[in-house]
Amino acid sequence: MGEGEGEGDKLPPKKDEVITQESMKSARQLDFTHVVHPLHSNQAPVTSAASASSSIPSPAVTATPPITTSQARPVSTTTVATPIPPPPQPQGLLHVPIRHPERKPESPKSKPRAVGVGETRDGTPQKKKQCNCKHSRCLKLYCECFASGTYCDGCNCVNCFNNVEFDTARREAVQSVLDRNPNAFKPKIASSPHGGRDSREEVGEPVMLGKHYKGCHCKKSGCLKKYCECFQANILCSENCKCLDCKNFEGSEDRQSLFHGEHSHNVAYLQHVNAAITGAIGSYGFASAPGPKRKKGQEFFLNQGTKDSPTHRLGQANTGRTPSSKTDSRAGGPSKVVYRSLLADIIQPKNVKALCSVLVAVAGEAAKALTEKRLADQKETSVSSSVQDQGQGNNKGDEVEKAASGNQAEKSGPEDSSSDGSKGRSLSPDTLALMCDERDTMLMVATSPNGSVEPTSQLPNGGQDQFYAEQEKVVLTKFRDCLNQIISCGELKESNFSSSRMDLDTPAHTAVKIQPVVQQRPVANGVSQTIKQPSQRTTTTTPTPTTRLTTTTTTTTTPTPTPIPTTTSAQTQLHKTPALSEKKDL
DNA sequence: GAGTTTGAAACT
DNA sequence: CAGTTTCAAACTC
Numbered sequence: 001m002g003e004g005e006g007e008g009d010k011l012p013p014k015k016d017e018v019i020t021q022e023s024m025k026s027a028r029q030l031d032f033t034h035v036v037h038p039l040h041s042n043q044a045p046v047t048s049a050a051s052a053s054s055s056i057p058s059p060a061v062t063a064t065p066p067i068t069t070s071q072a073r074p075v076s077t078t079t080v081a082t083p084i085p086p087p088p089q090p091q092g093l094l095h096v097p098i099r100h101p102e103r104k105p106e107s108p109k110s111k112p113r114a115v116g117v118g119e120t121r122d123g124t125p126q127k128k129k130q131c132n133c134k135h136s137r138c139l140k141l142y143c144e145c146f147a148s149g150t151y152c153d154g155c156n157c158v159n160c161f162n163n164v165e166f167d168t169a170r171r172e173a174v175q176s177v178l179d180r181n182p183n184a185f186k187p188k189i190a191s192s193p194h195g196g197r198d199s200r201e202e203v204g205e206p207v208m209l210g211k212h213y214k215g216c217h218c219k220k221s222g223c224l225k226k227y228c229e230c231f232q233a234n235i236l237c238s239e240n241c242k243c244l245d246c247k248n249f250e251g252s253e254d255r256q257s258l259f260h261g262e263h264s265h266n267v268a269y270l271q272h273v274n275a276a277i278t279g280a281i282g283s284y285g286f287a288s289a290p291g292p293k294r295k296k297g298q299e300f301f302l303n304q305g306t307k308d309s310p311t312h313r314l315g316q317a318n319t320g321r322t323p324s325s326k327t328d329s330r331a332g333g334p335s336k337v338v339y340r341s342l343l344a345d346i347i348q349p350k351n352v353k354a355l356c357s358v359l360v361a362v363a364g365e366a367a368k369a370l371t372e373k374r375l376a377d378q379k380e381t382s383v384s385s386s387v388q389d390q391g392q393g394n395n396k397g398d399e400v401e402k403a404a405s406g407n408q409a410e411k412s413g414p415e416d417s418s419s420d421g422s423k424g425r426s427l428s429p430d431t432l433a434l435m436c437d438e439r440d441t442m443l444m445v446a447t448s449p450n451g452s453v454e455p456t457s458q459l460p461n462g463g464q465d466q467f468y469a470e471q472e473k474v475v476l477t478k479f480r481d482c483l484n485q486i487i488s489c490g491e492l493k494e495s496n497f498s499s500s501r502m503d504l505d506t507p508a509h510t511a512v513k514i515q516p517v518v519q520q521r522p523v524a525n526g527v528s529q530t531i532k533q534p535s536q537r538t539t540t541t542t543p544t545p546t547t548r549l550t551t552t553t554t555t556t557t558t559p560t561p562t563p564i565p566t567t568t569s570a571q572t573q574l575h576k577t578p579a580l581s582e583k584k585d586l
Numbered sequence: 587g588a589g590t591t592t593g594a595a596a597c598t
Numbered sequence: 599c600a601g602t603t604t605c606a607a608a609c610t611c
Binding site for chain 2: 179225
Binding site for chain 1: 600605606607608609
């Protein structure tokens, strides 16, 4: 192969790519009118208009995360600004997973590809894969960008037609593809036929996603490599698949060893764990969303990367895996492992944000209080020193303080300190860690007129570390309290879940019953507690806690319970915690 | 980074 | 619809 690539004129337009201006309809027209979406029922519940547009391969209307959300970013390529005026579309369309999500999770072992940054539905930055097409002009489904309905953006492709300049050709290609397969631009991974995952998740029901509507046809990969679309999408092979020697089924030892065995420390696994935890704070971790792209994510996952969507991967527990021959032959192993925290429906991103705000506010308060205290101490010190020893250096008070601090030896001077602080320690580490969106707020607090809260400018160097230490202590204490509240929340939910399971322990709820548990070990800081497993019928898969998880492992990853505490009530519960309610006071 | 393998997409 | 070819990603070395 390889012949004929190069300049576009060398590529004779194939019969399905000949551009006929007269007959050509706009991409939107094409996509909105004649495409039938039998799979729509498997997608997230959106309006009919949204469903129609969800298949539109034009970036202007696909509303895939990378396109729709990246406009705030300084992306300079032409693909971001779409010349096509986007048709009116429901907001819900923005949440339609990107097409071909199974392609998106970045393999930890794959080559480092040039990537752009997209965002998942919740705004989490996520890598957008970029194609390397050479012969398809990015106008065939071979091209991931084209297949996902997006323009190529910063890709490494050659002779790319998948951009604004060649929009006409692109539209024609779209039409051609749609003629062949009206579902070509639909997500190939169907969620539960019973409804969208969103609605299910809102009621706390386990999100069962993932069924390749065409199925894979793998022969040699055992469906345990990313060649397999199912595997890549973190889903199990289904009865739709026509694969040979499939190992991507529940209970597969190969598959389990891949995820939980000797590879338990690899990046993919960590992505799984992280995705699970991400889910605990409200992210869907939909791998696909290139997402999930936790996507993907991550990349589920895992992302993604991202095999970053455990829930996604395990999504077939009660969906579509109808008792087909394939299912029957494979089932029998342990039930599916759903990495989903009890807190998944409790902790929402806004809660995290609120927590950050609270902590930042606490930091500010602490800084203020400490500053006042310090100034008072300094007054006393200076007075006493002047009385007792006027002949000695006028820095003695500072020296004493330095000695008390015990860690200021290498301070070179106020300027250095200030500059150092601006680079590294102008804010305490915990504050920095919390400052994601609160940076402005924090700066405002720090520089408030009466506030004397700005330690860098108002405190002598000698006490800075101690100052920060004290501030840190206050903040971390508050953070610990908040985490304890969250843990209590989860325990409450868990206990409700456990009790309710007894009620639900009927054959009709078998799928729920068999969900196993992932139990997080308590973390070293002693804050978290060992969470009892609600079910003993489950296989315990204990992800190895990593340093990356140090903070978040204070929450427990447990199976998704039945919807006992609804999201609303759970959130209310969370908001009742002193820590979060304190924000109002502040 | 180059070459190979793989399976989906495209084609016949 | 089945078989073959093309293609690009995944993977290996």
